[in-house]
Amino acid sequence: MKKYLRPYNTLWMSVLLFLLHSTPAAAQKSDPVLARVRYTAIHASDTLSGKPAHPENMLLFIGKHRALYTSYDKINFEIASEASFRAKMAARVNNGRPVAVIDEEAPAWIHDTTYQYVFDENKWYTRETLAFQFYLSEEKAPLLHWKISPDTANFSGLHCQKATLTFEGKNWIAWFAPELPYPSGPWKLNGLPGLIVEAYDEQQDIAFRFAGIEKAQAGDHVRDYDITKRPDARPDTFNPLDQKIGRDVGSAYFDNLIHLPQNAISTSKKELDRLKAAYKKDPKGFTKALWGY
DSSP states (O other): TTTTOOOOHHHHHHHHHHHHTTBBBOOOOOOEEEEEEEEEESSSSOOOOOOOOOOOEEEEESSSSSSEEEHHHHHHHHHHHHHHHHHHHHHHHHSSSSSOOOOOOOTTTTTOOOEEEEHHHHEEEEEEETTOOOOOEEEEEOOOHHHHHEEEEETEEEEEEEEEEEEEEEEEEEETTSSSOOOOOOOOOOOSSSSSEEEEEEEESSSEEEEEEEEEOSSSOOSSSSGGSSOOTTOOOOOHHHHOOOHHHHHHHHHOOOOTTTSSSSEEEEHHHHHHHHHHHHHHHHHHHHHHH
């Protein structure tokens, strides 16, 4: 890596030094997925363009000790993209003619960030991607002071109770299901005595609408092409699809196991915010400092 990285100013020198002294995220015990919850995340407007934002389908994997929240649209896009790629490659081989194969990029409205909440440790792990590199930040989960109300409502047959909270500058309203004893929910909302089924802020700027829940079963989702099953596969072999959606998400979706992404670089939230600012300011320069091109 040192041979090819040539940072051309102090900003990229600091990025380089950070990367050279960083370590991969430590492996942790896997937690079997018990259930998958689907939400539709709705934002009133795109903060950059001011236009109505695109609703995004999200997915929450729930285990006994941890939960993982990610974009369901991201998973489905990358699965479809890989299937299209392989179909074009097969046509190229069968027809004996060159076929242009382009690795499609996910739409800008699809989020690539994942949030993992470890109940027993009361910790949050945020995984983000910058210039094709995964970064994992760890922080203590804030204590959320929910006020539980006697108000009740039903969502798709689930009996739910109302709770309110002030968090990150917004007044939140949540509906949780006591019959589903998971202290988790969409995004960073958690800590109620039951799964958060729906949540939205008082101004309805952000809403997480319940779209369904299912019990996780082995074989629910299978990779169409799994190179880790080949006879010549090594212990460190991984599928390109898992790399695109994140190996933490790939493991949860296909293998029903929740754990931290071992190929991510561990960093603090403060350092990650600094790197994100550097990348936003000059994406090409950041990528050049990281990969040499």
